[in-house]
Amino acid sequence: MLTIEAKTRQCGKRKDGGVYLVGGTFQSAEGTLLPFSLISPPIPYPAGVHRNARIVNGDAILEKLPLNEWWFGSSKATEDKKLGDAWAIDIFGMPIAKRIGMGECARVKTADDAMEVLVGKVKFDSKPLLSHLRSLAENRVSEITRVALAYNKLHEHILAYTRTGDVRNLIHAQAAVWQIADRLPPSKRDQYTYDLAGILTRLGLVRDAGVLIRSFSN
Amino acid sequence: MIPSVLMTVGRQYYTLAGFIDEAKEMGVSKRIPTTSIPEGLVPGMSKIFIAHPDAIVKVTAKGKRLADLVRVVLGETYVSPDYAPYWEQEDIQPNEVVPDHMLSITYAFSKLPAEERAKLTVEYGLDFHMGVIGYTYFEGVQFVMPEGAEDLPKDAKHIQPLIDSGYVQPVHIVYVD
Numbered sequence: 001m002l003t004i005e006a007k008t009r010q011c012g013k014r015k016d017g018g019v020y021l022v023g024g025t026f027q028s029a030e031g032t033l034l035p036f037s038l039i040s041p042p043i044p045y046p047a048g049v050h051r052n053a054r055i056v057n058g059d060a061i062l063e064k065l066p067l068n069e070w071w072f073g074s075s076k077a078t079e080d081k082k083l084g085d086a087w088a089i090d091i092f093g094m095p096i097a098k099r100i101g102m103g104e105c106a107r108v109k110t111a112d113d114a115m116e117v118l119v120g121k122v123k124f125d126s127k128p129l130l131s132h133l134r135s136l137a138e139n140r141v142s143e144i145t146r147v148a149l150a151y152n153k154l155h156e157h158i159l160a161y162t163r164t165g166d167v168r169n170l171i172h173a174q175a176a177v178w179q180i181a182d183r184l185p186p187s188k189r190d191q192y193t194y195d196l197a198g199i200l201t202r203l204g205l206v207r208d209a210g211v212l213i214r215s216f217s218n
Numbered sequence: 219m220i221p222s223v224l225m226t227v228g229r230q231y232y233t234l235a236g237f238i239d240e241a242k243e244m245g246v247s248k249r250i251p252t253t254s255i256p257e258g259l260v261p262g263m264s265k266i267f268i269a270h271p272d273a274i275v276k277v278t279a280k281g282k283r284l285a286d287l288v289r290v291v292l293g294e295t296y297v298s299p300d301y302a303p304y305w306e307q308e309d310i311q312p313n314e315v316v317p318d319h320m321l322s323i324t325y326a327f328s329k330l331p332a333e334e335r336a337k338l339t340v341e342y343g344l345d346f347h348m349g350v351i352g353y354t355y356f357e358g359v360q361f362v363m364p365e366g367a368e369d370l371p372k373d374a375k376h377i378q379p380l381i382d383s384g385y386v387q388p389v390h391i392v393y394v395d
Contacts, residue, residue: 042349
């Protein structure tokens, strides 16, 4: 076993049982590695702090290629999945794995097929739908912090549909309904599930409405 | 292609200058979760890239410009007349133009006393962004054996194959300060 002489760092001493990635310490057998090299100006990295080491293509970073070209190996698979999930949550209100095989999409096997089914079924039953939307507003669903963003999206897409008639807004609206249901605290579900299911019904997605009630009623 | 890794530094442990100074003196030693050890790194060839959340700064206060901040933290001689205009969207992307002196600016800023940093942050409406500030060459993955232990602890048994293959090296640390 190797014994290493070290100085205490600002972040403290190394923890027993910890695993460390090490570089530039001049303790390699070769003893010839370069110390820390600065990148000036810094290369923007639009991300939050993360504890894990992301596997990257270093050349893609140094060439300032788009972020999605930085990832490599398992980190690429993780980022691709994140992108896929983000897309699915925007379009379906849930991950693809959950959407296919459920409700209106019970018989489909791919995201493309699920989208085709939803586009084919979705409709806008104006008066009762707006009544459920009003009921959500009156019951102050937008004041529940975790739900506010999805509720605003629902509102915006319904309004956009009434202005433009663009069916994509109805797809986004049904996704927002699922997101609201998913983010509601369990204690609040009974209060809002009926209106959420009502909106799905008035969007032409009756089977989804049934699944929503079964999944989110207490 | 030889894989590298990208890691971030938390500002609660290191200011930008604090990290850079230490990395230049002592190299980089970054703890990672025992459950996600990146495989395939090549000693001496893979790089460990480091990003810090205070690497890039945007001046957002009305009537203030980056040049004004540079004048305060670096001095008149560093002021460049042709700083590129800032990106407009909230998140800055890797291919955005970042002023040449940016690392000198943020490095010098992070060396100021905390009170002065706080004052300037408000006065200039400073908005900090994560940026990759440098890299070092990967030397190895080390597992710190608990003092007196000869065998791997129970909760680290899953890394035994990586130790057997030589990819992860068990070490004892002796502190000299």
